[in-house]
Amino acid sequence: MNKLVTILRESRVARFLIPAGLILIVAGILFFVISLQSQNYLPTEATVLRVEEEEDASANGGTNSSEVTYHVDIKYTVDGKEYENDLGGVSKFEVGDKMKIFYNPENPAQITQSKSLIIPIAIIAAGIAALAGGIVSGVNAIKRYQRMQEQEKEWSHGN
Numbered sequence: 001m002n003k004l005v006t007i008l009r010e011s012r013v014a015r016f017l018i019p020a021g022l023i024l025i026v027a028g029i030l031f032f033v034i035s036l037q038s039q040n041y042l043p044t045e046a047t048v049l050r051v052e053e054e055e056d057a058s059a060n061g062g063t064n065s066s067e068v069t070y071h072v073d074i075k076y077t078v079d080g081k082e083y084e085n086d087l088g089g090v091s092k093f094e095v096g097d098k099m100k101i102f103y104n105p106e107n108p109a110q111i112t113q114s115k116s117l118i119i120p121i122a123i124i125a126a127g128i129a130a131l132a133g134g135i136v137s138g139v140n141a142i143k144r145y146q147r148m149q150e151q152e153k154e155w156s157h158g159n
Helices: 002-010 012-037 118-156
Strands: 042-060 063-078 081-090 098-104 107-112
Touching: 002 012, 002 118, 012 118, 042 081, 063 098, 081 107
Parallel strands: none
Antiparallel strands: 042 063, 042 098, 063 081, 098 107
16 A cells, blocks of 8 residues: 555656646647638628627635626628627627628638637647656656665665
């Protein structure tokens, strides 16, 4: 039992970083695939029709704090046809404001606000860094355990 406890204690960083890294890599890849699908979307200008405040309340250190985001209804025109859509979790806009959106040329009702691949790439990179750190930490934990075993053998032989 002492051997298992020692191994678990020595590998705690690796036991956190390796799964966290794998989760980040998988999430980043999924987000990347989703973002790639919008790369052929075309830009257009939309007009804000309605703004509704969304309040996301969360506990923060025992006190309640809130971060305000907005839900907006927008109108835009593609090939002479008008579309209305909504966007949630956006920064503050006023009715009548113009914003740049991107629409799917095959289905103009599908829109996005950004076509950037930077965020998914950053998530994947963070996952790779965490995974590498976990592997290094695991190897170091094994080396520490082996050194401890050698030291115990020396002590038990009276050296």
